Amino acid sequence: MYSFKNDYSEGAHPAILKALMETNLEQHEGYGEDKYSQLAREIIKGKVNNPHAQVHFVCGGTQANLIVISASLKPHQSVISAETGHINIHETGAIEATGHKINTVKGENGKLTVDKIKEVVELHVDEHMVKPKMVYISNTTEIGTLYKKRELEDIYSYCKTNDLYLFLDGARLGSALCSKENDLTLEDLGRLTDVFYIGGTKNGALIGEGIVINNRKLQEDFRFYMKQRGALLAKGRILGIQFLELFKDDLYFKLAEHANIMAEKLKEGIEKKGYGFLTPPVSNQIFPILPNEVIERLAKKYHFYLWSKVDDKTSAIRLVTSWATKEEGVTAFLQDL
């Protein structure tokens, strides 16, 4: 069985494990105050081109989301998300557990638009309702699509005019930035978001997400929030060392590129067989629509998620590639299709 189930089926890129091994017996300060974490933070601030940014490393995406959102909002403030947003359906109410409402809107291919955000904002007019204060978007989205620079600029600009924070969930940011469709850079995220995070777990790290806080208002006391939510690792070095490895020579982008190339190859092979997709296939998550009997046959040799019924005879499945996906796996899958 070969797995296209997700992008965290394997461990870490070998270079990362090597770095952990080489530094293993050194004695360092705890809680992310070691020199590797500090260096990784500096490098990321450079890539983002925001010397005033703060960078913090945490263990996972839900943890990043719940800390960022609860640290940014007052009790009566809410966050706007697409219905498909990870915080809305796949985090067991983690945001609500910190006391905040998520205002959901139907997205377009998993994305928010200014019009949708505006609808929510204009609906909330007095103290009988929550006060929307943050916009949450994911890039790539939970259904594999991505934001163009124009779209992000529009959303950010609306946010600034309407006193909203923009938070970008980058669990799969590598795949987004390396997509053929992409026209955004890390620098753009440094100026077009208030806070975002760079996903490590799904792009080669053992664990780790790097939160980048651009807006100074959101920086104050951030380590307190991390500690309070159980996110300040005693051996914080293990996050710093990984991010240092990922960013000191652009390994992060090379890994994402590999994932995208593998997805592209899958996409082309699937198209060649005449099948279509549920959403535009532009990243490392693609959602081909296949006849049910084909899906059943493939499921005997490959792991993947059955995503949604399309009609009586066909369904969409989700195929995910990663830095570790083997070309042989892809080739075999296409042959078996």
Added chain:
Amino acid sequence: MYSFKNDYSEGAHPAILKALMETNLEQHEGYGEDKYSQLAREIIKGKVNNPHAQVHFVCGGTQANLIVISASLKPHQSVISAETGHINIHETGAIEATGHKINTVKGENGKLTVDKIKEVVELHVDEHMVKPKMVYISNTTEIGTLYKKRELEDIYSYCKTNDLYLFLDGARLGSALCSKENDLTLEDLGRLTDVFYIGGTKNGALIGEGIVINNRKLQEDFRFYMKQRGALLAKGRILGIQFLELFKDDLYFKLAEHANIMAEKLKEGIEKKGYGFLTPPVSNQIFPILPNEVIERLAKKYHFYLWSKVDDKTSAIRLVTSWATKEEGVTAFLQDL
């Protein structure tokens, strides 16, 4: 500079890194449902001798504490802790952030006693006050002391008669179980607590604490709570693999024993020089009382915490040893004393 500042200054025991490396490219289920995590859970259940126990792996101590406590208590229920308890002072209000009050009592050498617990229970009589429902103890305690079997039996017995859960924080359980003073075993913890955790981070793991839930009432839906607090790692395997390595051949105890032997050596050397201790030195944390000028001198070559002023001329410092403490470090420190 050599550091006795804590037991998480180095990375992981090499055997653990080796195991991570060897399994690195295997594809596995996410979120702790991989075969290594499952095997580690079974082994731990065996050691605890409770086939009905549940075992869950999380990243750190604060995370373990906040999840266990908030999963066990209803909104109006509280947890009883010694004033020195980690949850009370060193977790940035993590427990209160989940909505629960901590009822604190002065401990005896960092430990709770039945009498102290009883005082709290008897004070809380109606709906104008919280309802104490859980007792939190640490072994070893935050000041290096430990519970004897008799003490634990008394507390557990009181808890059972009074409808209280007993939760043991085992961030430094290895050192406790390997102390010369100790008469407890993992099996005892399987029958004398409702829930406890086995600290990995401070005893050789890269990260990881193993929560053992003995009481079936506390087991239901536990993975939901983990997810909601951001503790369900996508690559959960990295916790399972580490605990498997630690427990398949008792590596865990060997590492703790080394830490204790190093602390014992420090203790003996310090005693030989005629100095005393703030609390009985029985584990890998010891608190010698030294003249201020000696402390100042040592601080130039060694990292350690200045713990508390004792009188105008002397103070207590904290020395912590670990699986990674080098005998040369200890020898040098004693020579420099």
Added chain:
Amino acid sequence: MYSFKNDYSEGAHPAILKALMETNLEQHEGYGEDKYSQLAREIIKGKVNNPHAQVHFVCGGTQANLIVISASLKPHQSVISAETGHINIHETGAIEATGHKINTVKGENGKLTVDKIKEVVELHVDEHMVKPKMVYISNTTEIGTLYKKRELEDIYSYCKTNDLYLFLDGARLGSALCSKENDLTLEDLGRLTDVFYIGGTKNGALIGEGIVINNRKLQEDFRFYMKQRGALLAKGRILGIQFLELFKDDLYFKLAEHANIMAEKLKEGIEKKGYGFLTPPVSNQIFPILPNEVIERLAKKYHFYLWSKVDDKTSAIRLVTSWATKEEGVTAFLQDL
């Protein structure tokens, strides 16, 4: 100006003020343990025909909702509501502030159906999502419609088969039970809900809602939850005395009937003029659709809410009647129409 803006524009029914005055200088136990509160509770339990029910009085609807829901659910459990549910939009995130997600579905005329509830339940399958555990409905609904006995039986039956609690928000229960369309009784609510509340504020009381807990599982320690949320009044007698007055001789139903008759009169007059309604006009809230210029004209002499735009030329307004609505007000309004 005469107001049809809501059903809490006036104070209390005079009989209630009289009762408060007559008992005013008596000394009584605090916190709802006075004899009047106890008597009121007994009478309500009788009307509900559930001797095992618990009855508690609180100050308002949002308070009732947030206490009932947070007392019933564990942290990872959620409550299902229609999008139009009061808890979803008009309580400033009160439910989320207690840590719980609201799963919303499009209602039918403001009502939930088994099919809608089922959709939510079947979507939530594992620990990456919240666990729906309670169903929240309002009767009458926020848009003036009501549940028939058949509908309530179906929902309750589905809840019981699927281990869900059914909670009925009765802020406007009086109007519901006295509607010409209604076939439910208080007794029915005693056997077809796990918990519900009887709205006093909107039906003649100065303040006060009476929570009736039928399901014993939800009864334990309920006064602790009330106190913790600031809902246990020192002078709890003022709630008990009011409910005693409302229920000792069915004043509650007489007041609701008056409100409904006034609404019916409005409805008939409006229909006679040839106008229709946004939702079926069956209770003390009706939503006529009127030409914008008519609305503008009426707004000069009457207070009411502009509810929603229907098309370019017409909009729906909300007219609410109460126990205190004067027939002259209604007549005048219809003449001015």
Added chain:
Amino acid sequence: MYSFKNDYSEGAHPAILKALMETNLEQHEGYGEDKYSQLAREIIKGKVNNPHAQVHFVCGGTQANLIVISASLKPHQSVISAETGHINIHETGAIEATGHKINTVKGENGKLTVDKIKEVVELHVDEHMVKPKMVYISNTTEIGTLYKKRELEDIYSYCKTNDLYLFLDGARLGSALCSKENDLTLEDLGRLTDVFYIGGTKNGALIGEGIVINNRKLQEDFRFYMKQRGALLAKGRILGIQFLELFKDDLYFKLAEHANIMAEKLKEGIEKKGYGFLTPPVSNQIFPILPNEVIERLAKKYHFYLWSKVDDKTSAIRLVTSWATKEEGVTAFLQDL
């Protein structure tokens, strides 16, 4: 049986009930936006001599405390209180339920001092601990003592130098301001606190506490917090009307004075019999120390709380007087002593 159990055994002062009755059938805006509430707010702002203050009315003390504190603090911030503070022991964890830790210190006769506050502040130095941000004091205190102007000035001055908010719980403020020992005025509270509340429930109102927010930083969006915690009454007028009655002609102070005079009379009679007090008897709560057999005898004719054991033969009881305490009750009690 006559009751000295507390100051909320009777209903409201007749003038208040009269005002409620006279305005009862008027139609007014809901949620505290009626003209009486607005007028009451203006009058109180005048008495406090702070035109920039905000005034909000809520139903009870626990509600006032939990809203003020949770509205003022960020998640990692804590509030400092005396161990005897109402928020610490008699509110069922209401503050913790909003996510905040209470840092407790031993008070002096129930009062905080700068030294005590300083100890807490200096102990909390980094992100592993909460960040104390608010100081909570009660006047009178929970054990009947009161703050002198000098003490309040010192505390407020320390708070301002150390970036702390000062919150004064005035559940029994009337008795404090009318004590013979008192040298504070409402104006002083307008300049020496960031926020305080004027207790109505325990001084003649049916229900109601008036929160006065002096510090503009704490004013923003306060009505959102009230609504979210279920404290925005639909018929908010009933709070406004009461406070208007209490403050338009200083009824508030007359009622408190009566309570104090009755307590003073009790105190003098008790002293004359040769008994002492647990705490200085200066307000409407006094704590005489009596022989156990005397207490037993009195308990047959009077309601009061047995407060604490003093030695084997004597105990302290709590006697509370109010605006409604009858002189005959006091005389009888002293005769029976």
